[in-house]
Amino acid sequence: MRRLPWLPIVAVGLIVLAALAAPVIGLADPVAMDVAHRLAGPSAAHPLGQDEYGRDVLSRLIWGARTSLGIAFAAAAIACVIGTILGLVGGYVRGVAELLAVRSMDVVLCFPPLLLALLVVTLLGPGASTLIPVLAIVYLPSFTRVAYAGVLSVRGHEYVTAMKVLGAGRLRIMTRTILPNIAGPVLVQFSLAAASAVVLESGLSFLGLGVVPPAPSWGLMIGAARGTMVQAPLLLLWPCLALTVTILAMNALCDGLRDVLDPHPAARRASWFSRFRRVAAPVVPEPAEPGTVLDVRGLTVAIGDPGDGKLAVRDVSFHVREGETLAIVGESGSGKSLMSLSAIGMVPAGVEVSGGTATMEGKDLLALPAAELRKLLGDRMAMIFQDPGSSLNPVHRVGSQIAEAIRAHRPVSRRAATTQAVTLLRNVGIPDPERRAKAFPHELSGGMRQRVMIAMAIANGPRLLVADEPTTALDVTIQAQVLDLLASLKRDSGLGLLFITHSLPVVAEIADRVAVMYAGEILEEGPTAEIFADPRHPYTAALLRSAPKDDGPAPEGIPGTVPVPGDLPAGCVFAPRCDKSIDTCVKTRPPLFDIGPGRASRCIRWASL
Amino acid sequence: MEWFVKRLGISVLLVWLVATIVFLAIYLVPGDPAELLLSQGGAAPDPAIVEDLRDQLGLNRPVLEQYLHSMAGLLRGDLGYSMMDGAPIAGEIATRLPRTLELIGAAALISVLVGVSTGTLAAVGAGGAFDRIASALAGLGLAVPVFVVGTVAILVFAQSLRLVPAGGFVPFSQDPAQHLILLLMPAGTIAVGLSATMFRVTRSAVLEVTLRDYVRTARAKGLSFRRILTRHILRNALIPVVTVLALNLGTLLGGTVLVEYVFNWPGLSGLLVDAVNGRDYPAVVGVVLVISILFVTLNFVVDVLYAVLDPRVRHG
Numbered sequence: 001m002r003r004l005p006w007l008p009i010v011a012v013g014l015i016v017l018a019a020l021a022a023p024v025i026g027l028a029d030p031v032a033m034d035v036a037h038r039l040a041g042p043s044a045a046h047p048l049g050q051d052e053y054g055r056d057v058l059s060r061l062i063w064g065a066r067t068s069l070g071i072a073f074a075a076a077a078i079a080c081v082i083g084t085i086l087g088l089v090g091g092y093v094r095g096v097a098e099l100l101a102v103r104s105m106d107v108v109l110c111f112p113p114l115l116l117a118l119l120v121v122t123l124l125g126p127g128a129s130t131l132i133p134v135l136a137i138v139y140l141p142s143f144t145r146v147a148y149a150g151v152l153s154v155r156g157h158e159y160v161t162a163m164k165v166l167g168a169g170r171l172r173i174m175t176r177t178i179l180p181n182i183a184g185p186v187l188v189q190f191s192l193a194a195a196s197a198v199v200l201e202s203g204l205s206f207l208g209l210g211v212v213p214p215a216p217s218w219g220l221m222i223g224a225a226r227g228t229m230v231q232a233p234l235l236l237l238w239p240c241l242a243l244t245v246t247i248l249a250m251n252a253l254c255d256g257l258r259d260v261l262d263p264h265p266a267a268r269r270a271s272w273f274s275r276f277r278r279v280a281a282p283v284v285p286e287p288a289e290p291g292t293v294l295d296v297r298g299l300t301v302a303i304g305d306p307g308d309g310k311l312a313v314r315d316v317s318f319h320v321r322e323g324e325t326l327a328i329v330g331e332s333g334s335g336k337s338l339m340s341l342s343a344i345g346m347v348p349a350g351v352e353v354s355g356g357t358a359t360m361e362g363k364d365l366l367a368l369p370a371a372e373l374r375k376l377l378g379d380r381m382a383m384i385f386q387d388p389g390s391s392l393n394p395v396h397r398v399g400s401q402i403a404e405a406i407r408a409h410r411p412v413s414r415r416a417a418t419t420q421a422v423t424l425l426r427n428v429g430i431p432d433p434e435r436r437a438k439a440f441p442h443e444l445s446g447g448m449r450q451r452v453m454i455a456m457a458i459a460n461g462p463r464l465l466v467a468d469e470p471t472t473a474l475d476v477t478i479q480a481q482v483l484d485l486l487a488s489l490k491r492d493s494g495l496g497l498l499f500i501t502h503s504l505p506v507v508a509e510i511a512d513r514v515a516v517m518y519a520g521e522i523l524e525e526g527p528t529a530e531i532f533a534d535p536r537h538p539y540t541a542a543l544l545r546s547a548p549k550d551d552g553p554a555p556e557g558i559p560g561t562v563p564v565p566g567d568l569p570a571g572c573v574f575a576p577r578c579d580k581s582i583d584t585c586v587k588t589r590p591p592l593f594d595i596g597p598g599r600a601s602r603c604i605r606w607a608s609l
Numbered sequence: 610m611e612w613f614v615k616r617l618g619i620s621v622l623l624v625w626l627v628a629t630i631v632f633l634a635i636y637l638v639p640g641d642p643a644e645l646l647l648s649q650g651g652a653a654p655d656p657a658i659v660e661d662l663r664d665q666l667g668l669n670r671p672v673l674e675q676y677l678h679s680m681a682g683l684l685r686g687d688l689g690y691s692m693m694d695g696a697p698i699a700g701e702i703a704t705r706l707p708r709t710l711e712l713i714g715a716a717a718l719i720s721v722l723v724g725v726s727t728g729t730l731a732a733v734g735a736g737g738a739f740d741r742i743a744s745a746l747a748g749l750g751l752a753v754p755v756f757v758v759g760t761v762a763i764l765v766f767a768q769s770l771r772l773v774p775a776g777g778f779v780p781f782s783q784d785p786a787q788h789l790i791l792l793l794m795p796a797g798t799i800a801v802g803l804s805a806t807m808f809r810v811t812r813s814a815v816l817e818v819t820l821r822d823y824v825r826t827a828r829a830k831g832l833s834f835r836r837i838l839t840r841h842i843l844r845n846a847l848i849p850v851v852t853v854l855a856l857n858l859g860t861l862l863g864g865t866v867l868v869e870y871v872f873n874w875p876g877l878s879g880l881l882v883d884a885v886n887g888r889d890y891p892a893v894v895g896v897v898l899v900i901s902i903l904f905v906t907l908n909f910v911v912d913v914l915y916a917v918l919d920p921r922v923r924h925g
Contacts, residue, residue, distance in 0.1 A: 110627045110901050112862050115881075122885045122893045123634060199754045203867050206756050207882060222760060226871075229764050236764060240757045248752035346829060349820070378831030390822040393841055394921055404840075405830040440920040456830065 005256020011249035019065040028056035030063040031214045039232045048238055051221070052228050053214075057235065060216040061242055067217045068246075071128055072197035075135030080190050082136070083143025084182075088174050090144070091151025102148050105141035113138045117204060126209045131201055138200065139193040146189045150182030184261035191257055195250035202243055218243045293464045293496035294343070294381070295319040299356035299366075301335075301342045301520075303565055310566040312351065313339045313520045317592075320464060320496040325487075327499045327511035327528070329543070333562040335520040336500050337468050342366075343498075344381055344466055345373045360464065379409040382457035386469040388449035392441035398452045399425070399437025405459045424455040428485060447478035451485065458489060465489075466498045471506060483510050504547040508532060513598070516540050519563050519573040522592065526599035536601040536609055538580045572602070580605055613913070620909040627901045628683055631894050632676055688895035693887050698895040701880060706899065708778065709869070709876035713861050715792055716799035717854065723800065724807020725850065729843065731808070732815035743808065750805030755864070759798040759871035766794065776872035795872040799865070803857055810853045814846035821845070848918050855911035859904045 028046065034054030042049045048057040090101035111119070117134045124130040154160060155178065163173050204210030205219030213220055221239035229236045289295075301313035313335045320326045328336045341348055343358045345365040358365040361380060365373060385391040393401060402424055403417035412420070418437070425433035428451040441449055450470060457465055467486065471479040487510060490497050499510060507514055507528060515525045516539060524537035535541040545556045560577035563569060569576055575585040584604060592600045595607075603609070663669050667678065682689060688698040731740040767775035773794055781788040818824065819842055827841040866878035877896055884892035 107623070107626050107630060110623055110905055111897070112860050112864060112900060112904055114860075114864050114866055115862070115897055115900055118866070118881060118885050119631070119634065119893065119897050122888065122890070202754060203756055206867065207870055209882070209885060219756075222757065226760055229760070230768055233764055236760060240753075240761060243757060244749075244753045247754070248749065251748065251752050346825070348825075374831045374833065376831070377829055383826075383829040385822060385826065387822060391826045393823040393827070393845070395844055395919060396840070404832065404836075408830055408832050408836075442921045453826075456826075 004260060005253060008249050008252035008256055011245075012253050015065060015246055015249065016069060018062055019069045022062045022066045025062075027059035027062060030055060030059040030216045032056075039228060039235070041234075049232075049234060051235055052224060052232075055214075057238055060221060061218075061238055064216040064218045064221060064239065065242065065246070067128065067211055067215060068198050068201055068219075068243075071131050071135065071201050071211075072194050074132045075197050075201075076139060076190055076194040078132065078136040079139040079193055080143050080186065083140045084147040084179075084186055086140075087144040087147025087149075088151055088178065088182075091148040092155060092170065092174050092178065102144060105144045108137065108141045114200065114203065117200060118209065121204065121209050126204075127212050128210075128215070131204065131210055134204075135197045135200060139197065142193060143186065143189055146185045147182055150185055151178055154178050154181045188254060188257050188261060191250065191254045195247055195254060198243070198247060198250065289319075291322050292319050293322055293360060294498065295357075295359040296343045297357050297359075299339065299343055299358060300354050301338060301347075302352050302354045304350065311354070311520060312565040313342065316356070316517075316520075316522055318515050318522065318525065320498050322463070322496055323490060323494040324513065325490060325497040325499055325511045327501060327507040327514045328517055329501055329504065329507050329514055330517035331502060331543075331558075331562055333564070334517045335565075336517045339517065339520075340466055340468060340498060340500050341383075344383070344464070345377065346383070375409070378405050378462075379460045380462055381464040381466065382460070382462040383466045383468065384450070384453045384457050384470045387473045388446060388453045389441070389473070391453060392449055394441055397438050397440055398444065398449075402437075402452070402456045402459055405456050409460050420459070421455070424459055425452070428452075428455045428458075429481075430455075445478075446474050447481065450474060450478075450482055454482070454485060454489070458493070458495075461493065462495055464496045464498065466500070468500045469502070470499075472501070472503070479506075486510065504532075504543060516543065519568060520565060521573055521602065522600075523574065523602045524600065525592075526596075530599065536595055536599065536606040537574075537603045538578045538605075538609065539574045541609070542577075572604075580609065612916070616909060616912050620905050623905045624902050627905065628680065628898055629676075631897055631901075632679055635890055635894065683898070688898070689891040691884075691892050692889045693884075693892070698892050701892075702877065702895060702899050705875060705877045705880055708874065709862075709865055709878065711792065712795055712799070712865055712868070712874060712876060713858060715796035716803055716861070717858055719796060719800040720803035720807050721854065723804040725811045727804075728808040728811025729815055729838070732812045732819070733838070735812075735816060740812075744812070747805040747808045750801050751809075753801065754867075755798060755802055756867040756871055758801045759795070759868055762794060762798055763871070776874065778873065778875050791872075791874075795865075795868045795874050798868055798872070799861065803861075806853065806857055807850065810850050811846065814849045815842055818842045818845045848915070851914060851918060852911065855907060855914075859907050862900045862904055862907070 032055060034050060037050050037054045038052055040046065040050040040054065046056045046058065048061065051057055051060065086101035086105075090098040108116070116138055120134040120137065121130060124133075160173060160177055163177050168177075201210055202217065202219030202222070205217040206223040208220075208223065211217035211220055213224075218239040222236065222243070225232070225236040225239065296319065297317045299313060299316045300311055303310040303312045316339055318326060318328075328340060330336045338348065338351065342351070342353050343365070344360075345358070345368065347353055353366050356366060360376065363372070363376070365376070368376075392398065396404075399418055399421045402421035403414065406412060406417040406420055407414070410417075422433045422437050425437055430436050430448060430451050436444065436448070441452070444452065450473075453470075465486075470486070471482050474482060483506065486497065486499075489495065497510075499507075501507060511528045513526065514528050514531045515522050516531070516537065517523070518539050524531065524535065524540045526536075531540060532544065535544060539558075542556075542558045546558055548555045558577060563573060563576070569586070571584070571586040571588055572578070572581070572590050575581045578585065580603075582605070590602050590604045592602050593604075593606060595601050667675055670678075679689070686699055688702070690696065691698055691701070727743050731743045734740050763775045766772045773790055776794070777791055779787045779791060824837065824841055827837045832841075865874075865876060866882060868874065869876045869878040870882060877900065880892065881896045883889070884896065
């Protein structure tokens with residue numbers, strides 16, 4: 001929960017206090033005229049001067065606050081009570097009650113608010129006693145809708161069902177169980193309605209259709225001061241200022257309340273934008289072995305400010321060769337996606353690479369200027385993601401999204417790119433590709449969408465393909481088809497595949513080599529067959545035991561959870577969950593031991609496992 | 610297509626409901642319109658004259674007959690005659706409505722240009738100096754009521770600086786330049802609040818869309834920043850922006866009352882205020898009906914626009 005908006009609370013509180021205290025703070029009579037001193041400037045008796053009838057401006061200002069706020073709060077309160085009841089009943093009882101209580105509000109919403117107010121004023125005549133019901137009607141639908149929406153989202157929850165099972169009556173459930181849960185949005189709506197009612201009241205009074213003179217109201221004061229604005233501009237200024245400051249404070253209060261009560265915090269920063277401006281001088285990295293498409297060394301990624309020391313990825317090194325699949329495997333939260341995205345320069349918002357190099361074709365991706373990196377992304381290296389449904393832009397046709405990837409890197413015409421897109425769709429096994437190219441993403445099945453993503457990724461013949469859990473969102477048969485497709489692509493084009501997954505069966509099927517990641521570190525690495533047959537780290541062994549098998553023993557879970565960055569154990573990161581742990585494991589963090597050709601383990605007891 | 614017909618049907622139904630409610634409202638209110646109209650001086654009117662007026666207005670006929678009569682009139686575009694001067698209301702509305710629509714259109718144009726561009730810039734540099742300043746200004750723009758903006762604008766630009774006339778109206782055909790100059794102040798006044806609204810929606814929509822997976826895909830494709838921003842982020846952020854704009858334009862249909870009054874712009878609202886002041890029931894009913902019908906129509910147009918902008922809606 002965020003901090004309460006104290007500044008606006010104090011400001012609104014002071015204004016309300018002044019309005020309440022108007023009769024007792026010794027103000028001049030707000031309606032006493034003194035025509036001899038009309039438009040007189042500030043004096044000891046009249047600190048803000050006198051108006052066109054010689055009335056005291058300060059007194060009228062404060063009494064005006066009383067009128068405006070009184071009307072606004074009364075109207076908002078009535079609308080709030082009636083609207084919330086209608087919404088509650090409509091949402092909880094449903095049926096006819098819903099139709100009458102909620103749908104009838106749609107008709108009220110057919111009238112623009114000010115117009116509705118004018119219609120009612122015509123029928124009932126102007127005056128404060130009319131304004132309250134008028135404004136209450138105007139704001140009624142918003143409360144009904146808020147309460148109704150709240151009930152609909154709350155009514156299915158277990159605690160409501162629990163109350164029902166316990167035999168509580170409808171009234172009791174509505175008032176005791178549901179109401180407190182929708183109180184937040186209703187409160188926000190109340191402050192919104194009150195602020196907006198102040199504006200509407202002053203507007204109607206300004207037109208002469210609201211508060212009836214000589215009663216003081218800010219709208220009336222502004223309207224009257226218009227006639228003398230050349231001689232006495234200050235007369236116009238005071239009520240304008242009072243009105244604006246009041247509304248500013250009330251709006252700020254609404255925003256503050258919403259921030260405190262809204263469970264979905266708004267996006268505050270879009271920090272990856274800044275990455276487009278990066279122009280750091282590229283460091284010339286050590287040359288990689290021939291045949292290596294990506295060589296990552298010592299990659300370290302910090303969450304938030306690098307100075308905070310929350311390192312989500314620590315000192316990770318690996319490489320991917322041509323025509324080879326390296327699988328990065330680990331539980332959720334092990335940092336495998338973050339590490340892979342960062343390694344190819346796609347650093348997500350809110351994190352920073354704080355060390356290491358990632359070499360591709362002689363360039364360090366982590367130090368490359370944004371413009372240079374952009375030339376490689378989508379061309380020499382490409383990505384496919386976990387959820388093809390959200391990874392495709394919903395408003396563009398899939399063919400044009402593929403063509404866009406081609407045209408970002410090749411000087412071809414739109415038509416040629418579109419033709420190429422159809423060919424690519426055919427190559428990834430999409431039937432009737434001409435027609436499918438014209439489809440929107442939501443018109444395709446999940447497996448089909450992932451094929452589209454793959455077609456887009458291979459459009460420019462990349463040397464490296466990073467696949468981040470590409471089959472997790474798909475059902476098992478489609479999963480197998482997509483894996484087959486990736487395997488054949490790799491075979492035919494010789495690209496290097498970096499495959500991120502938490503599924504060991506998938507690793508067994510597709511990977512040549514495996515790197516096991518845990519809490520931001522690689523704990524074990526080696527050829528797939530060797531790792532599966534002879535794991536040399538207790539974590540790998542535990543993962544293998546936890547994977548379901550067709551025959552053999554039932555899978556075993558790993559007790560405990562992955563530690564979060566910033567709260568890591570002092571020694572081996574896996575020690576708290578490890579059944580082989582000894583004293584040294586808890587005290588010192590082990591390095592990655594070279595334990596054979598192409599194999600490494602971060603366990604000090606690797607030899608004795 | 611089926612969706613379109615269904616949506617159109619709902620709109621027609623709403624228009625009918627609105628017309629019925631406005632008709633009933635006049636009936637449900639205590640007091641006799643004819644008597645109210647004639648008793649404006651304060652003294653009780655002569656019952657015979659009241660009876661005459663009731664006859665003339667058709668108030669003596671059964672409610673159902675009056676209802677059917679006015680609905681039939683509505684279908685023919687006949688809104689009755691003003692009780693003030695006997696002029697046909699539909700004709701008066703036809704003269705004034707375009708002026709109000711012009712005002713709203715000009716205000717919307719300014720607001721979209723200002724709000725969407727600054728909102729995008731603020732989102733791109735979120736947390737930076739421009740974002741902070743623009744967000745603060747938008748907060749202020751939302752807080753100042755429209756008639757305060759208008760009145761202060763007259764004081765500053767017309768009375769003190771003498772840059773523009775304080776208000777008024779000249780038909781475009783008569784003097785195009787002067788027409789546009791006179792349009793600028795009221796349109797600009799409405800645009801202060803509306804630009805602030807547009808700014809806020811654009812800013813938050815851009816920030817939200819930026820976090821979507823498909824924007825990450827666009828980055829992974831190696832697209833330029835400009836292309837990601839226009840084709841992927843703004844194109845999707847447009848959907849909430851258009852919704853909020855349309856909602857606000859609808860509110861403006863009745864909300865120009867204050868601005869037209871401040872700047873002496875002879876639009877529909879002036880007619881409405883005069884009619885309300887003079888208790889001219891047929892005129893009030895006519896204006897309210899026309900505006901509400903426009904409001905419903907606008908909502909329908911927005912829904913159609915929605916389907917154009919967001920292909921998912923077409924199938925939903």
